[in-house]
Amino acid sequence: MKKYLESFSQRLFADLKINEEVSLAVSSEESDFIRFNQSKIRQNTSVNQHDLMLTYQSNQRLYKTKFSLTLDLEVDLKFALAKIKLLREQLNNTDENPQFFAMENNGTSEVYKKNDRPDTTQLMALISDTFKDSDLAGFWTSGPIRQASINSKGQFHYFETDSFFFDYSLYNGPRAAKGFYSSAQWNEKAFLAKAHESKNTLSLLSRPQVKVSPGAYKSYLEPMALAEIMGMFSGGALSRNSYEQGYAPLKKLNEKEKLLSKQFSLIEDNTLSFDTHFNSIGEIVPDKLPLIENGELKNFLTSTATAKEYKLQSNQADPTEALRSFEVRAGTLEKSEVLNNLGKGLYLSNLHYINWSDVQAARITGMTRFACFWVEGGEIVGPIQDLRFDDTIYNLFGDNFGAFTKHQEIFTSTSTYLRRSMGGMKVPGVIINSFNFTL
Amino acid sequence: MQTENNQNLFVAEFKKYKSEADFVAFKTVSEKSRDYTVRNGKPDQFYESNDSGLLIEVMKNGHIGYGATSEFTSEGINHAFKKAMAMTTAAEKNSVFKFTEAIRPPSKGSYETLRSRKLDQLSLGEVYDFLKKTSLALKTNDKIISATSDVMLIETTQNYLSSAGAEFTQDFDIIVNSMQATARDGAETQTRSLHGGRGNCLQAGAEYFNLDKALQECEQISREVLELLTADNCPSETCDVILAPDQMLLQIHESIGHPLELDRILGDERNFAGWSFVEAADFGKLQYGSKMMNVVFDPTVAHELASYKFDEAGNPAHKKYLIKDGILQAGLGSLESQMRSNLSGVANSRSSSWNRAPIDRMANINLESGDKTLEQMIASVERGVIMFSNKSWSIDDYRRKFQFGCEYGRLIENGKLTKILKNPNYRGVTVPFWNSLSALSNTTETYGSPYCGKGEPSQVIRVGHASPYALFKNIEVFGGG
Numbered sequence: 001m002k003k004y005l006e007s008f009s010q011r012l013f014a015d016l017k018i019n020e021e022v023s024l025a026v027s028s029e030e031s032d033f034i035r036f037n038q039s040k041i042r043q044n045t046s047v048n049q050h051d052l053m054l055t056y057q058s059n060q061r062l063y064k065t066k067f068s069l070t071l072d073l074e075v076d077l078k079f080a081l082a083k084i085k086l087l088r089e090q091l092n093n094t095d096e097n098p099q100f101f102a103m104e105n106n107g108t109s110e111v112y113k114k115n116d117r118p119d120t121t122q123l124m125a126l127i128s129d130t131f132k133d134s135d136l137a138g139f140w141t142s143g144p145i146r147q148a149s150i151n152s153k154g155q156f157h158y159f160e161t162d163s164f165f166f167d168y169s170l171y172n173g174p175r176a177a178k179g180f181y182s183s184a185q186w187n188e189k190a191f192l193a194k195a196h197e198s199k200n201t202l203s204l205l206s207r208p209q210v211k212v213s214p215g216a217y218k219s220y221l222e223p224m225a226l227a228e229i230m231g232m233f234s235g236g237a238l239s240r241n242s243y244e245q246g247y248a249p250l251k252k253l254n255e256k257e258k259l260l261s262k263q264f265s266l267i268e269d270n271t272l273s274f275d276t277h278f279n280s281i282g283e284i285v286p287d288k289l290p291l292i293e294n295g296e297l298k299n300f301l302t303s304t305a306t307a308k309e310y311k312l313q314s315n316q317a318d319p320t321e322a323l324r325s326f327e328v329r330a331g332t333l334e335k336s337e338v339l340n341n342l343g344k345g346l347y348l349s350n351l352h353y354i355n356w357s358d359v360q361a362a363r364i365t366g367m368t369r370f371a372c373f374w375v376e377g378g379e380i381v382g383p384i385q386d387l388r389f390d391d392t393i394y395n396l397f398g399d400n401f402g403a404f405t406k407h408q409e410i411f412t413s414t415s416t417y418l419r420r421s422m423g424g425m426k427v428p429g430v431i432i433n434s435f436n437f438t439l
Numbered sequence: 440m441q442t443e444n445n446q447n448l449f450v451a452e453f454k455k456y457k458s459e460a461d462f463v464a465f466k467t468v469s470e471k472s473r474d475y476t477v478r479n480g481k482p483d484q485f486y487e488s489n490d491s492g493l494l495i496e497v498m499k500n501g502h503i504g505y506g507a508t509s510e511f512t513s514e515g516i517n518h519a520f521k522k523a524m525a526m527t528t529a530a531e532k533n534s535v536f537k538f539t540e541a542i543r544p545p546s547k548g549s550y551e552t553l554r555s556r557k558l559d560q561l562s563l564g565e566v567y568d569f570l571k572k573t574s575l576a577l578k579t580n581d582k583i584i585s586a587t588s589d590v591m592l593i594e595t596t597q598n599y600l601s602s603a604g605a606e607f608t609q610d611f612d613i614i615v616n617s618m619q620a621t622a623r624d625g626a627e628t629q630t631r632s633l634h635g636g637r638g639n640c641l642q643a644g645a646e647y648f649n650l651d652k653a654l655q656e657c658e659q660i661s662r663e664v665l666e667l668l669t670a671d672n673c674p675s676e677t678c679d680v681i682l683a684p685d686q687m688l689l690q691i692h693e694s695i696g697h698p699l700e701l702d703r704i705l706g707d708e709r710n711f712a713g714w715s716f717v718e719a720a721d722f723g724k725l726q727y728g729s730k731m732m733n734v735v736f737d738p739t740v741a742h743e744l745a746s747y748k749f750d751e752a753g754n755p756a757h758k759k760y761l762i763k764d765g766i767l768q769a770g771l772g773s774l775e776s777q778m779r780s781n782l783s784g785v786a787n788s789r790s791s792s793w794n795r796a797p798i799d800r801m802a803n804i805n806l807e808s809g810d811k812t813l814e815q816m817i818a819s820v821e822r823g824v825i826m827f828s829n830k831s832w833s834i835d836d837y838r839r840k841f842q843f844g845c846e847y848g849r850l851i852e853n854g855k856l857t858k859i860l861k862n863p864n865y866r867g868v869t870v871p872f873w874n875s876l877s878a879l880s881n882t883t884e885t886y887g888s889p890y891c892g893k894g895e896p897s898q899v900i901r902v903g904h905a906s907p908y909a910l911f912k913n914i915e916v917f918g919g920g
């Protein structure tokens with residue numbers, strides 16, 4: 001792939017005129033997707049896909065055009081050159097872009113990572129066999145991912161990895177326990193231990209259901225439940241571009257009208273290596289960027305384009321200004337102390353379908369999902385029926401914040417819309433002293 | 440990259456492999472999508488995607504598996520075919536169900552969006568001019584900090600050939616047009632848009648663009664966003680609610696469309712999108728809503744977003760009642776789900792593109808109109824709220840407990856529209872909610888969503904929803920803050 005891209009880019013850039021700049025962002029994957037239901041295989045899809053986003057810039061104007069690569073050099077080049085020819089004719093019929101900035105050579109690099117894992121055909125059998133005594137619904141994904149960022153100023157970053165995850169849930173009628181296994185290196189023992197753990201959780205769910213009415217309850221959110229809420233910080237909340245355009249749930253935090261708990265720190269940490277060391281325009285990302293530190297907002301994710309328009313400092317955020325690789329700092333609560341600390345309240349393993357119910361108030365709504373329990377006297381009483389919450393980020397991590405756990409868990413992205421995503425997070429569990437449920 | 444050369448290669452390569460498994464099908468999808476945004480009269484984004492590739496389906500001992508590639512060359516196709524065969528051979532030993540070839544009928548024919556001028560005729564300059572004028576028309580006041588006008592122009596071609604004898608082509612032109620203004624005054628920020636986010640979408644050609652009509656819409660959006668800056672919050676109480684068609688689209692989507700998908704009922708989606716409160720035994724029996732509720736699956740409506748002639752397994756598309764006089768009749772299940780469940784279904788095997796396997800999806804799911812005018816409906820309400828344009832949505836994984844928020848509301852007191860309300864929200868539980876439906880307007884409006892998410896691996900798909908205004912009794916409403 002790297003060789004192909006070298007030939008492709010050399011020939012393409014040779015055709016450019018003096019006032020033109022082009023960058024290429026490449027995503028390529030060879031993926032095995034296996035879908036399970038009732039511990040058996042529902043669908044298997046193997047995908048070999050390569051696409052290239054070409055950014056053409058000239059005369060303070062820019063245009064992005066993405067296309068699928070056939071890896072037939074002549075066919076792909078012909079397509080790209082025809083696009084550039086059309087843009088030369090058409091782009092001047094528009095105006096200058098306020099976010100335009102000249103491309104730079106952000107250097108060259110290559111990184112290769114390997115993951116020795118069994119062949120997918122063997123894994124299909126292993127999964128079916130491990131869970132033959134269970135009712136499993138789940139999703140195995142594996143294979144190489146390649147990314148590159150190249151431009152006509154001489155920049156050439158190339159990254160290749162191989163990754164896998166198994167995301168699943170086990171059922172006893174309507175009651176379910178979630179499981180997730182992913183690692184930089186496959187380890188069959190670890191996979192089986194996870195399987196054992198989720199089967200154990202499912203057995204706890206066989207206790208009689210407890211009816212919990214809407215109201216405010218002290219709650220413990222497992223790391224996977226907190227991970228769902230942290231997804232809301234990624235969808236525009238920390239984007240400087242969104243903030244400038246009025247989409248600003250963290251406005252009160254930024255203006256110091258509200259503070260979060262001193263325990264709350266959210267850091268974009270690229271040394272965790274969940275994503276590439278360069279962003280999609282090839283800028284090398286900083287090792288660490290504190291976003292919220294000890295409850296105060298320190299930085300928004302600010303891309304170079306946003307910085308240009310609003311005359312700010314870029315922190316090399318990706319043009320999407322989404323979180324890539326981040327950590328919520330751990331607290332001091334021991335895992336073994338969670339139930340005691342909770343005393344009486346809700347133990348929530350997962351949350352589902354979270355959305356802003358009022359963006360300006362940083363208020364979010366969503367549902368409990370999978371293994372969630374009522375706890376009394378520091379002991380699990382039984383599973384609950386799913387509840388809807390509706391509460392603000394300022395309450396959850398400010399006024400009503402309890403504690404973060406000492407243990408953290410890692411969640412690499414399982415998103416597969418259009419293509420496999422990279423990225424991930426490392427988050428603890430959290431006690432919230434009062435969490436508002438409405439339905 | 441749909442060229443004549445590609446078409447020849449597609450046919451020649453298919454012939455090579457069509458006898459190499461119990462069943463073989465080749466599908467190409469080629470889609471050009473242009474997404475242009477103008478903000479405050481200046482370019483915000485010019486983005487284009489040209490996505491193209493091949494999906495290979497192979498059946499082995501009743502199990503269908505898939506191989507997909509963007510490498511549209513003899514070598515690339517060979518690699519994808521071999522991979523699909525190896526994986527499917529391994530998978531069929533532990534497959535969920537053994538199908539017969541009946542799930543892939545030998546359909547022949549073609550479909551084309553009804554249009555008078557194809558979208559490929561529209562140049563960047565022409566579209567930019569429309570967007571610039573409308574964006575500037577939205578920015579009528581300094582309090583409007585962001586005025587964006589956006590259009591997506593999507594041109595898609597599907598080709599399908601199967602060893603069972605299917606041979607069809609479908610050609611779609613799609614427009615998603617949105618306009619949005621955000622206004623700020625002190626601590627208050629509000630957004631108003633054309634039918635909420637990307638709700639305004641349809642199949643049409645370049646003739647869709649009507650600047651005079653768009654400028655009138657801009658005038659209304661900018662007027663209403665400024666009204667919201669000084670409006671009262673929606674009160675918290677239980678009262679009547681009238682939902683406009685551009686909110687009903689989400690209500691129909693989330694609380695009728697998704698729970699009726701047979702693959703959800705069969706458990707395929709339990710790990711991701713979720714299960715369903717609907718069970719197989721409910722069909723023909725469950726009183727889903729009040730007697731005036733009639734819901735159809737209808738991919739045959741001209742210009743509605745998800746119209747087509749065949750689903751992607753080659754099943755011919757027909758209109759079908761899902762809910763008739765409030766009683767649940769049929770689910771949204773493809774030939775595969777119908778064979779697995781012994782339930783009746785529809786032609787809804789669909790995938791987001793060439794790189795994903797088809798699954799049970801919505802197409803156009805429409806609520807039929809009633810017999811009242813909107814004025815009569817308002818006049819019948821003693822105390823209530825009318826809500827326009829979806830802005831927030833959430834529902835549980837069984838599709839019971841939902842909560843929705845809208846952009847713009849009006850209080851109804853003693854049969855009259857009174858105060859303007861900001862942040863109107865409501866919540867409820869699916870079956871009791873639909874049973875509280877007590878009036879429908881005699882006209883419908885048609886919208887849709889270009890982004891319905893589902894599946895492992897995940898897929899977004901386009902769905903259409905037409906609805907009248909609908910009145911629901913005793914609903915819990917509340918405001919923001």
Ligand SMILES: [Zn+2]
Nearest residue numbers: 692890891892
């Ligand atoms: Zn959906």
